[in-house]
Amino acid sequence: MAFPKGWRWARTAAASAVLLLAPTLLFAGGGEKQGKLVHVADTRNLKGFNLYFADLYNTNRLLFTVEVIAITALTGLLLGLLMDVLVSRIGIDLSHRDEKE
Amino acid sequence: MMDFLTVTLPISGVPVNVLLLVLLGVAVGVLGGFFGMGGAWMVTPALNIFGFPMPFAVGTDLCHMAGKSIISTRRHAKFGNVDMKLGLTMLTFDVIGIEIGARLVMFLERLGLAGPVIRWVYVVFLFLIASLVFYDYFKKRAMERASAGAGTGEGSAVRWHESLHKIKIPPIVRFPVAGVECSMWLPASVAFLVGMLAGFLGIGGGLLMMPALVYLIGCPTYVAVGTDLFTVMIAGFYGAFTYGMKGRIEFLAVLFMLMGAAPGAQVGTIATKYIRGYGIRLIFGITVVCAMISVILKQVGLTEAATWVVMGAVSVLTLVVMVGMFRGAARELRAKKGVRP
Numbered sequence: 116m117a118f119p120k121g122w123r124w125a126r127t128a129a130a131s132a133v134l135l136l137a138p139t140l141l142f143a144g145g146g147e148k149q150g151k152l153v154h155v156a157d158t159r160n161l162k163g164f165n166l167y168f169a170d171l172y173n174t175n176r177l178l179f180t181v182e183v184i185a186i187t188a189l190t191g192l193l194l195g196l197l198m199d200v201l202v203s204r205i206g207i208d209l210s211h212r213d214e215k216e
Numbered sequence: 217m218m219d220f221l222t223v224t225l226p227i228s229g230v231p232v233n234v235l236l237l238v239l240l241g242v243a244v245g246v247l248g249g250f251f252g253m254g255g256a257w258m259v260t261p262a263l264n265i266f267g268f269p270m271p272f273a274v275g276t277d278l279c280h281m282a283g284k285s286i287i288s289t290r291r292h293a294k295f296g297n298v299d300m301k302l303g304l305t306m307l308t309f310d311v312i313g314i315e316i317g318a319r320l321v322m323f324l325e326r327l328g329l330a331g332p333v334i335r336w337v338y339v340v341f342l343f344l345i346a347s348l349v350f351y352d353y354f355k356k357r358a359m360e361r362a363s364a365g366a367g368t369g370e371g372s373a374v375r376w377h378e379s380l381h382k383i384k385i386p387p388i389v390r391f392p393v394a395g396v397e398c399s400m401w402l403p404a405s406v407a408f409l410v411g412m413l414a415g416f417l418g419i420g421g422g423l424l425m426m427p428a429l430v431y432l433i434g435c436p437t438y439v440a441v442g443t444d445l446f447t448v449m450i451a452g453f454y455g456a457f458t459y460g461m462k463g464r465i466e467f468l469a470v471l472f473m474l475m476g477a478a479p480g481a482q483v484g485t486i487a488t489k490y491i492r493g494y495g496i497r498l499i500f501g502i503t504v505v506c507a508m509i510s511v512i513l514k515q516v517g518l519t520e521a522a523t524w525v526v527m528g529a530v531s532v533l534t535l536v537v538m539v540g541m542f543r544g545a546a547r548e549l550r551a552k553k554g555v556r557p
Contacts, residue, residue, distance in 0.1 A: 154463050155225045165226035172227055180460030183467050191283035194478030207545050
């Protein structure tokens with residue numbers, strides 16, 4: 116069967132494209148879109164405080180985050196106040212500085 | 217040795233020595249309060265060296281930094297070093313930048329590239345910052361020698377901020393504590409870029425923000441330190457939230473580090489009262505070089521050597537700052553006794 120010259124070129128180009136795209140198409144058809152990596156805390160050997168936070172981490176990420184931030188802020192504030200009391204007892208003036216650039 | 221101090225962290229499952237975490241907290245508290253930063257540039261590689269996966273090191277670091285910065289910021293505010301208006305102007309853009317940086321880290325984690333890419337970007341920025349700080353310091357010294365005691369005035373030898381202040385895109389805003397008047401878009405742009413890098417590197421921004429405030433905005437060193445800590449505190453909380461939601465915070469490690477950081481932050485912050493601004497910049501530059509060397513060693517597989525560099529540099533510099541603080545405090549107390557015997 117005789118094909119026009121232009122048609123043969125088109126056939127060759129189409130066959131080449133299929134060969135080139137085939138691996139990509141196969142991967143696209145067979146593979147799933149990669150999701151985010153999910154980390155799960157192993158709670159089997161944990162107790163008390165650690166167990167509570169690991170459970171919360173596994174079950175309610177929002178509450179875990181809120182509690183972590185709240186406790187971190189409170190701990191920072193309390194430790195800061197405690198250190199303020201200790202430093203003020205030493206007698207250092209904390210209201211101005213003498214040194215410049 | 218000291219196995220009884222080793223605990224397995226509940227979320228990441230990483231075994232770690234508690235004493236190391238507390239000591240890291242002390243050191244990072246001292247140096248962070250002194251330089252006006254979260255100190256995460258030390259904590260992230262240190263935690264990574266301790267065995268934390270990089271995304272956990274970044275998240276844990278940001279969370280600990282938020283708690284510690286509360287302590288340092290309160291102290292700097294009492295010294296009058298915090299320009300709240302400048303800090304709040306920069307904050308929104310900083311947070312947007314951090315979110316973009318954090319998303320980039322999660323993307324790299326999915327590709328399995330988070331560790332190496334973050335470490336090399338670290339190295340490049342540490343090198344650039346150290347070069348700038350040393351260039352500025354030695355240029356200032358040369359200017360002082362040339363003027364032979366006549367004084368060169370306040371401020372930096374590197375004066376990029378003067379060129380940037382000439383860009384008059386409205387609104388023009390005055391920041392009274394920093395003594396700066398410029399387009400609002402200057403601090404906004406700087407904050408966005410710093411935030412993006414901070415979210416990517418997990419460094420809270422202080423490492424980049426402190427030199428950016430000095431060299432690009434034109435703040436005096438002390439105001440840069442105080443204002444920086446204010447933005448680092450808020451950015452740290454936002455970073456903790458976003459990494460918490462992504463499940464990359466090891467809370468128990470945060471608490472151990474905070475216990476050490478609380479007294480350390482007080483010492484570091486009070487030390488700025490007794491040490492000149494350019495002295496702070498010089499120690500900052502040395503610290504950045506040590507951090508850079510440790511990250512390079514880690515990248516080429518010399519993990520043990522990297523640990524020694526980080527721990528050695530942090531210990532020596534912490535001691536330098538502590539000695540500066542205690543000597544200054546002793547001088548002040550002696551002077552007080554002299555006035556009122």
